[in-house]
Amino acid sequence: MAIVRIPDTKLRIEDAARIQAFLGCIGIDYEQWDIKRVASDAESDAILTAYQEEIEATCRRGGYTKVDVINVRESTPGLAAMLERFNREHWHDEDEVRFILCGRGIFHIHPPGKPVVAIEVGPGDWLRVPRGTQHWFDLCADRRIVAIRFFQDPAGWTPHYTESQTERRYEPVCLGPAYLTDRSCGGGRPN
Numbered sequence: 001m002a003i004v005r006i007p008d009t010k011l012r013i014e015d016a017a018r019i020q021a022f023l024g025c026i027g028i029d030y031e032q033w034d035i036k037r038v039a040s041d042a043e044s045d046a047i048l049t050a051y052q053e054e055i056e057a058t059c060r061r062g063g064y065t066k067v068d069v070i071n072v073r074e075s076t077p078g079l080a081a082m083l084e085r086f087n088r089e090h091w092h093d094e095d096e097v098r099f100i101l102c103g104r105g106i107f108h109i110h111p112p113g114k115p116v117v118a119i120e121v122g123p124g125d126w127l128r129v130p131r132g133t134q135h136w137f138d139l140c141a142d143r144r145i146v147a148i149r150f151f152q153d154p155a156g157w158t159p160h161y162t163e164s165q166t167e168r169r170y171e172p173v174c175l176g177p178a179y180l181t182d183r184s185c186g187g188g189r190p191n
Contacts, residue, residue, distance in 0.1 A: 001032065002125045007170055008115040023119070026111045029128035030119075033099055044069035047101065051148060054099070062095060062128070064150040074143035086137045089166045090159035094152040096129040103145035104174050110134040110166055120174050136167045140174035 004013040004022060013019050016032055023030045038050040047069050048055065055067050072079055089110060104122045107129065111117070120140070121127055129135055139145055151157065 001122065002030065002127075003120040005118045005120070006115050007118060023117075026109060026114065026117060027130050027133065028109060028117075028119070029126075029130075031126040032124050033126050035101065035124050038101075041071070044071070047146075047148065051099070055148065055150075058097070058126075058150060062097065062150065063152055064095075064097065066151040066154045066156075068149050068151075069146065070149055071146045072139075072144070079143065083138060085159060087167060087172065088159075089134055089136050089162045089164050091132050091134050091162070092157040092159060094131050094157050095150070096133075096135075096157065097127070097150035099126045099148040100124070101146045101148070103142070103147075104140040105145050106138055106140065106172055106174055108136050108167065108170055108172075116166065116170055118170065134162055134164075134166075138172035 001014070001016055002019050004019050005011065013022055020030045033051075033054055036050045038047055048067060058064060059067065072082070076082075089108075098121070100121050100123055102123055104120060107119045107121065107127065109117045109119065109129065111133075119127065
């Protein structure tokens, strides 16, 4: 389950209903989906088939036309360059939607005129960051994530960087209890 923190005020939220309500107030949609019995190292087609019903409902609701699976680990070639595209404050012309199956990452959301919100996501978390939302993303220390991604434009989205360097004031740290107690990604079970 996600953990929401506001680093500037030391606020921390770990209850799913409170997370959903809090994030909704800043335009971020959050849901929890069941983790299905599909291995995190399964082929993308097997993962997409296992979640076909949820994928179809999400595509209808958000106008998404393309869905894929991203599966990265520390040994993924070019991982550092890939992360450099996303760990600087930016926004997109379309929604950024992720369902996390394995691993952990952290989205920092920078709502206009409000403090930065850190959302640590893990297995079972579904998140929609609406188009135009200033944010950045990084992986947790084990550099592992498997996620279903949804796109409105089949070509994918392009980050538009703010050049604010706001991200330099915030640590890309994941401190959630799920991360500390179990970092495995085997057998499709949550961390």
